[in-house]
Amino acid sequence: MSVDGAALGVRLRERDLSSAPAVLNLLESTAAADREQSARLLAEVSPAALGGEAPGHVIGVTGPPGAGKSTLLSALLHRWRELGQTVAVLAVDPSSRRSGGSLLGDRARIEFDPADRGVFIRSTSSGERHGGLAWATRSGAQALAAAFDAVVVETVGVGQAETDIADVADTVAVVVQPGSGDVLQFLKSGIMEIPDVLVVTKSDLGQIALSARRDLAAALRSLGRRHTPVLAVSSLAPASGIHELAAALADHRGEIDIGARRLAARRAGALRDFAVEYGEHGMRLVGGRSEAEKWLTRQDPKLNIPALFDCLRERMSERAQ
Amino acid sequence: MRTYAGHSTAKASNELYRRNLTKGQTGLSIAFDLPTQTGYDADDELARGEVGKVGVPIAHRGDMAMLLYGIPLDQMNTSMTINATAAWLLALYIVAAEEQGVDQSQLQGTTQNDIIKEFLARGTYAFPPAPSMRLIADMIAYTVQQVPKWNPINICSYHLQEAGATPVQEIAYAMSNAIAVLDAARERVPQETLGQVFGRISFFVNAGVRFIEEHAKLRAMSILWEEIGRERYGVSDTRHLRFRYGVQVNSLGLTEAQPENNVQRIVLEALAVTLGRNARARAIQLPAWNEALGLPRPWDQQWSLRIQQVLACETDVLEYPDIFEGSKVMDALVEELLQGAREEMAVVAEHGGAVQAVPYMKAALVESHRERIRRIESGEQTVVGQNRYVESEPSPLTADAEGGILVVDPAVEAEQIEAVRRWRSERDQAAVDAALAELARVAAAEDHGENLMIPTIAAARAGATTGEWARTLREVFGSYRAPTGVGEASGVLADGELAELREQVAKLSEQLGRRPKILVGKPGLDGHSNGAEQIAVRARDTGMDVVYEGIRLTPAQIAASALQEGVHVIGLSILSGSHRELIPAVIDALHEAGVNVPVVVGGIIPEHDIAALKQAGVAAVYTPKDFDITRIMRDIVGLVSAGGPNGDGASNGRA
Incomplete structure (x- = not known):
């Protein structure tokens, strides 16, 4: 017996955050009956049912492994909660191609208060489509945007995942660490779409971080995108740049035609x-x-x-x- | 000769030390409980169930004075197994000596203080890598001047082998670690004392049962160490260049099945570090035969001490010069290890040194451990009594009611909580506040200009507690979670049983509509994550989605994760003996969150505790004798299957 998708959709529309685990359980299911209920759920949170776009801000956060995405997310999450915003995070990990199973370790690196009902974190595997976003992740992000103020989709890698994420997120932030030249190359060669916000982590590294930021800004200028913000942050104590990043993400959302x-x-x-x-x-x-x-x-x-x-x-x- | 000891309370441990000293023990080796090791007071939420379990709780100078009561510190050589909070415990030791009228310059001993291996293997870290290295460098700079007979750091390759390191990895990572420490210290000490600093660095190594190769490993380490001293740091004094090491023989290879066999393993391992004089240990610690069962009792420790005494006093092992000198076989073996270690050290250097290479080394260790388990499971590697010659007569050694181990009275925790609260209410609060504010100021200073030991000792004197000292530094330094290494572990080819299991998981996925999802984590402060990591990797290899939560979790965190992740089953691992308190607490938290899925538990769980855990709602309990992980997986898959075709309803948490 499947769960009632329409009822879950209504709960989301009413901004009942405790419905989130059941919503994801349903959307992740490939069983025929569940698929039917999933469609009902999504219909309840469609623009038609909501009378407009879902109010939440869907943010894609992507970047190469080791760039410090999870630590950055912990700091951002903390900031958003300070501002009174509710947050859902969908952390996508690559699956093992051999067994189809996956090791979802990102959650452990995102710090949050377990008693805080305003935060929801769900790890998902990228599924059979290697590098891309699973269907459940995309529809999950759209559904949760009806209930949460911010919905983050976190993926690993630059390239396929980054283009996929642009299809689901209102704002895409690419996270790089200083000293890794890949992103610069990808940007220049056009392999990578230009992100809405570029984040250079580990700004505590000083000079290296500064010059990384300068190089990225120069590359963007040469591509005619001088207004794309490049932010330097340090998620380690004493954290810096996090307030500015939260503001830059919100600004981007304010500037675009979300519809x-x-x-x-x-x-x-x-x-x-x-x-x-x-x-x-x-x-x-x-x-x-x-x-x-x-x-x-x-x-x-x-x-x-x-x-x-x-x-x-x-x-x-x-x-x- | 000494045995690693401490438990319950400072008073009980003091009695144990004084008893051991009268039996011929010549030094102290202090084991601290996990809250003390990770910087929490007994009344912290995270300390629950852990107080006085694997060692003694020391919260302030009063506890330290009690622990060392009647023991003359000017005559004692004291080894403290303490890392993240080493600076603090040394400060308390210095203050306790002061109170006995002993000047710090007379103190002799060792603080383990090896933080990199905590990130890699043992998990009792408190601060992020960079400030942790600064604390170590400050301690070195302080002791070299003020406590010159103290060994401020003891590089531990011991725990690396416990985490699965091969001999080559053990050598390479230990040496890379020492280089990182020396590079950090070089900036904090006057150039002319560098030789002295080099000479104060000692090692704590492991010796496994393949004792010929292990002996070769130690010879290789001496050669490399001297080479590093001369070439990298320009040390020329031969006294400073000597490779000094203590040893604890391998616990990883000790078995729960037929635990009496551990005695002969321990003896053989002791030979690895005593046979050849050119690479002989300066201090030996032998584990107790029943470590894989639970906390050893005084009698078990006496047995370990007697093994050393027989070796030293009855045999002729100490009477000859180096018996391997000129041996072609030994020389070739040493050369092979040296070559492998140099190559591996180069890889670590390419990552930017040991601090930066922690994720790389961690992943490499998880991988080696996975391979070791695979060999034991397949029977390629024999473990007598475990995967071969398993039939056994009933054991009289484990027949008594408590199963042959020490059980800490649960009242200890309540007493310690009460005691630390009383201490806080009776001290001069203004003095403590001022001392902690000064500590925070020095820690936050951008130029790192002042030595952290000075305000740390002042805070110890003022009566601050372990938790307060660590919290003050956490607020400045930030907290940290070490890499888990599991994501990088390579998948295995499915053969036979695993292939079968994979098919079963695929079928189950169809029934459930999504892949079976398992949450793996460690409640409490115990950081020994090898077991949990191997379970996580294997679960992935069977095709499950695995949420790996790592270490140091509260029951509330586990419940929140289980609910949000929509898992079908939960696997918890505990080795510290705190399962009696923590597991029921986790199960209560799960109920409260409305999560109703099976929970399995693995770890050092004594036989007679299993029934109580099952009573509390645990579906299955696994102990070290359950070495066949594929079998454990089969059970877990079975549990999820039994949850019905729509197991999902259970973890939705509609409550």
């Missing part, structure tokens, strides 16, 4: 789910990628990803006949 960004993300997400499910053949049936993208822009903007996915599927069956 347009999420709408684009929903359409891109639906198309990607469709491509995963039906492959090249399915794509051809809906007229190819760019044709499908155009077609999606003509659909109701209030539709959520599962609904858009269904539209694509219908279009495919129509055109197959």
Whole structure:
């Protein structure tokens, strides 16, 4: 017997934070009955049901391993709680390709008060799609944004994960540590999309951190993105730059047209789910990628990803006949 | 000759020390309880269940004076197994000596003070790496001038072997660790005293049952140490260049099954460090035969002391010059180890030295340990009584009611809480506040210009407590969680049983709708995480999602994690003997959070405690004799299966 997805969706809409564990349990399930309930849950927190976009700020935090993401998150979490904001963190760890199992160790590095009901942390594996975000993580982030003030999706790596995260997050922060040149190279070569906020950790390293920050800022200028903030933070005591980072993330959200960004993300997400499910053949049936993208822009903007996915599927069956 | 001891209270431990001294013991080796080791007072939430368990609780100078009552400190050589809070305990020792009228310049002994191995293997750290190294460097700078006969640091490769290190890793990581300490100290001491500082660094090594190779390891370490002294630090005085080490023989290889076999293992291991004079230990500590069962009693410790006495006084082992001199076999073995160690040291250096390489070394150790367990499980490596020759007559040694171990009276904790609160209420609070404020000021000074030992000793004198000293520094330095090393451990090829189990997990995943998810963690202050790490890695290898929580968790943290993560089963590990208090506390917290999933427990759990744990709601208990991890996994998968096709409902916590 599956749980009642619609009821869970209502609880989220009413900002009942204690529903979060059950919401993720349901969204992660691939059982047929659970999938049906998941769709009901998501329908309850869709823009149509909410009468607009979900109020929470979805923030993607990504960067190479060892850049200090978890420590940074601990400090940010602390800051947000000081400001009275509720926070959900979805920490994504890569799975073992051999066994399919995963070791989710990030949670241990994020410090929080276990009695604090305003914080929810969930570790998930990246699932079968290596490097990408699992379906449950994307839909989970969107669902939790109905109830939590801030929803963080944390992923490891630069490249695939970073593009994936741009499809779910309102604001993407890429975290790098000084002395690692990868990000600079990726930015210059265009492998990496330009993030909304760049964070250089370990600013206690002094000169190295300063010059890393300078190099990144110079690279952004040469790419014509001089306004992209580059922040230096130190999560170690005495922590520094955390208040500024929290402010920069909030500023970014204030500057963008959140409705347009999420709408684009929903359409891109639906198309990607469709491509995963039906492959090249399915794509051809809906007229190819760019044709499908155009077609999606003509659909109701209030539709959520599962609904858009269904539209694509219908279009495919129509055109197959 | 001494035995590692201390438990319950300062008073009880003092009686034990004085008894041991009359039996011919020639020094003190103090074991502190975990709250003291990690910087918490008995009344801290994290200290629950741990007070007086693995050693003596020392909260302030009053406790230290009681611990050393009637023991003349000017004549004593005292070894303190203390690391994160070493500066504090040395300060208390200095103040206790003052009160006896003994000047600090006369004090002799050792503080272990090796923080890198705490990050790697033992887990009783308190502050992040950089400030921890500063505390060590400050202690070295202070003692070299003021307490010249003190060994401020004792580099422990012992715990690395316990965490699975191969001989090459043990040598390489110990030497890299010493280099990191010396590099830090070099900035804090006058150049002309560097030779003296080098000479004060001693080692604490491990000796396993493969005692020929272990002996070669010690010869290799002496050679490398001298080389480092000459080449890296320009030390030329041969007295300073001598590789000085104490030894505790291997506990990892001691078995719970047929524990009497541990006696012969201990004897053979003792030979590794005594056979050849060129690499002979200066001090030996032998574990008790029943360490894998629980806390040894005075009689068990006496037995260990007698082993050393037979070796030293009855055999002829000490009568000859080095018996391996000129041995081609020994020389080749030493050369092989040297070469491997140099290569591994180069890798650590590439990471930026031992402090920066902690995550790398940790992952390498988890990997070696995983390999060791695999060999034992597959029977490639024989452990008599455990995976071979397992049939046994009933043992008269473990037949008595408590199963042949020492049990600490639970009233000890309540008494200690009461005592520390009384101490706080009766002291001059203004003096303590001022002393702690001064400590915070020196710690926070950006140029690190002043030595932290000065305000630390002042705070000890003023009557501050262990918890207050550590809290003051935590507030300045920040807290820290060491890397777990599990994420990097390589997956294994599924053969036979594991492949079968993987299929079972895949089926279960379909039933549940998602992968079975397990939470693995260690409640309390015990930092020995090897077992928990191996369970976590193996669970992943069977295809489960594993939330690895690491060490030092409160029951409330475990419950919150279990709820938020939606796990199907929880695995807890405890080796400190605090399971009687902590496990029921975790189960209560889970109930309160509305989490209703099976809990399994692993660790050093005496036979007669198992029933009580099951009564409290534990589904299964595993002890060191359950070395077959795949079997444990099969049980766990079975428990999740039995939870029904929709086990998810249970961990939703609708309460």
